[in-house]
Amino acid sequence: MKRWMPWAWAAIVGLLYSLVTLLSWRRLTVNSWDNGIFEQAVKAYSRLEAPIVPIKGPGYNILGDHWSPIDALIAPAYWLFPYGQTLLVFQALLIAVSVVPITRLAVERLGNRLGWTIALMYGLAFGFGSAVVVDFHEYAWGVPILAMAGVAFVEQRYSAVVWWSLPLLLVKEDMGVTVAAVGVALWLAGQRRRGLLLAGGGMVALVLVVWVLIPAFNTGGGYDYTGNLGGDAGVWETLTTEADRKLITLLLTFGITGFAALWSPWAVVAAPTLLWRFLGDVDYYWGTEWHYSMVLMPIVFVAMIDALERRPRLEFPAIVLGAAVTGYMLAGGPVVKLLEPETWQESPRRPALQAAIDAVPEDAVVETDIGVLKYITGSHDDVYWIGTIGDVVPDYLIFDRGVTPQDPVEHGAEHGARYEVVFDRDGYVVARKVG
Numbered sequence: 393m394k395r396w397m398p399w400a401w402a403a404i405v406g407l408l409y410s411l412v413t414l415l416s417w418r419r420l421t422v423n424s425w426d427n428g429i430f431e432q433a434v435k436a437y438s439r440l441e442a443p444i445v446p447i448k449g450p451g452y453n454i455l456g457d458h459w460s461p462i463d464a465l466i467a468p469a470y471w472l473f474p475y476g477q478t479l480l481v482f483q484a485l486l487i488a489v490s491v492v493p494i495t496r497l498a499v500e501r502l503g504n505r506l507g508w509t510i511a512l513m514y515g516l517a518f519g520f521g522s523a524v525v526v527d528f529h530e531y532a533w534g535v536p537i538l539a540m541a542g543v544a545f546v547e548q549r550y551s552a553v554v555w556w557s558l559p560l561l562l563v564k565e566d567m568g569v570t571v572a573a574v575g576v577a578l579w580l581a582g583q584r585r586r587g588l589l590l591a592g593g594g595m596v597a598l599v600l601v602v603w604v605l606i607p608a609f610n611t612g613g614g615y616d617y618t619g620n621l622g623g624d625a626g627v628w629e630t631l632t633t634e635a636d637r638k639l640i641t642l643l644l645t646f647g648i649t650g651f652a653a654l655w656s657p658w659a660v661v662a663a664p665t666l667l668w669r670f671l672g673d674v675d676y677y678w679g680t681e682w683h684y685s686m687v688l689m690p691i692v693f694v695a696m697i698d699a700l701e702r703r704p705r706l707e708f709p710a711i712v713l714g715a716a717v718t719g720y721m722l723a724g725g726p727v728v729k730l731l732e733p734e735t736w737q738e739s740p741r742r743p744a745l746q747a748a749i750d751a752v753p754e755d756a757v758v759e760t761d762i763g764v765l766k767y768i769t770g771s772h773d774d775v776y777w778i779g780t781i782g783d784v785v786p787d788y789l790i791f792d793r794g795v796t797p798q799d800p801v802e803h804g805a806e807h808g809a810r811y812e813v814v815f816d817r818d819g820y821v822v823a824r825k826v827g
Contacts (some may be wrong), residue, residue, distance in 0.1 A: 406488030568598030650710030763792025
């Protein structure tokens with residue numbers, strides 16, 4: 393295998409996912425408020441300021457929400473390209489970077505034909521397509537980190553496994569349990585001392601982050617998501633809620649490897665993410681539609697490579713079944729939709745949205761909804777969401793009537809102020825405070 397070939401495949405993967413996410417942006421697809429939140433944080437980091445995110449509330453430090461200081465590393469890219477789309481491309485590139493070590497491992501351990509088949513399956517895995525279509529998320533950092541840790545595990549470079557796992561503690565607070573699971577995988581591989589130390593260190597880090605660091609930055613002095621596990625219904629009832637949907641997610645996660653991943657000790661690293669998702673009382677966690685499967689892809693594919701090297705007799709059934717699952721998930725997915733002309737068409741409302749944003753001074757305090765949120769955070773600093781603005785009285789309101797049908801003047805009266813409509817076109821309305 394020529395050294396440039398994994399990089400070429402990675403470049404193609406990066407281009408595909410960049411196109412998927414940028415074209416979604418261009419079509420004005422309303423996904424969530426995440427991209428606006430992360431852009432406000434990265435913008436603050438780029439100014440060497442605390443990551444205050446008004447979208448989450450007045451004076452809200454994002455480190456009091458989720459522990460993701462690693463996002464500060466996007467700041468240099470944002471200096472050069474201060475746009476919301478920068479985060480989208482950055483996420484696609486993080487996925488693409490993970491393709492290189494996994495492709496090399498697959499080809500070196502399993503040969504060209506089998507190795508490249510797995511490399512193609514990995515690059516097109518459903519967890520990535522589902523993630524990029526809903527904009528940036530901090531989990532993207534975990535993809536190349538877990539890929540490198542997993543490759544080191546298969547190559548029996550166990551010290552490297554430990555060192556590659558530690559940056560996961562900066563990705564998100566739940567990654568502490570994943571680091572502990574890496575310790576379990578090391579223990580299963582015969583690395584008892586390293587495994588126990590890493591498992592213990594991961595759990596200590598989890599406790600420190602969730603009960604000390606996040607509360608120190610949180611305006612309420614606590615961790616806002618503790619109640620998500622089990623919720624009011626209780627752990628067992630939450631775990632069994634929509635059990636068929638959760639089972640399908642589990643089957644697809646390992647089925648994409650033809651279930652070969654289950655024969656590798658590295659597969660245990662996937663357990664914490666699957667467990668907290670299925671125990672969570674938020675239905676977004678349970679399926680394959682969002683970004684939550686993104687970090688599982690490098691785990692299960694590295695486990696697949698490890699298992700097939702150990703048990704060559706699994707190769708044929710694993711590849712046939714894995715390719716079938718990959719094709720099933722790929723059909724109708726965001727990558728295949730790049731072949732459809734409408735995917736490339738800009739929303740006819742795009743000029744009206746830009747005109748609405750341009751009608752608001754850059755230094756104004758703005759209240760808006762998720763139909764506008766991610767498109768305005770790049771040009772305006774003090775942007776709030778209608779659900780978290782608190783007692784702040786905005787200078788301007790921008791609503792997408794398709795998202796927020798309420799009259800902006802009536803809504804403005806709830807702030808104790810008077811507003812007048814200064815822009816109204818193609819469903820976008822802007823109201824300015826006049827008293």
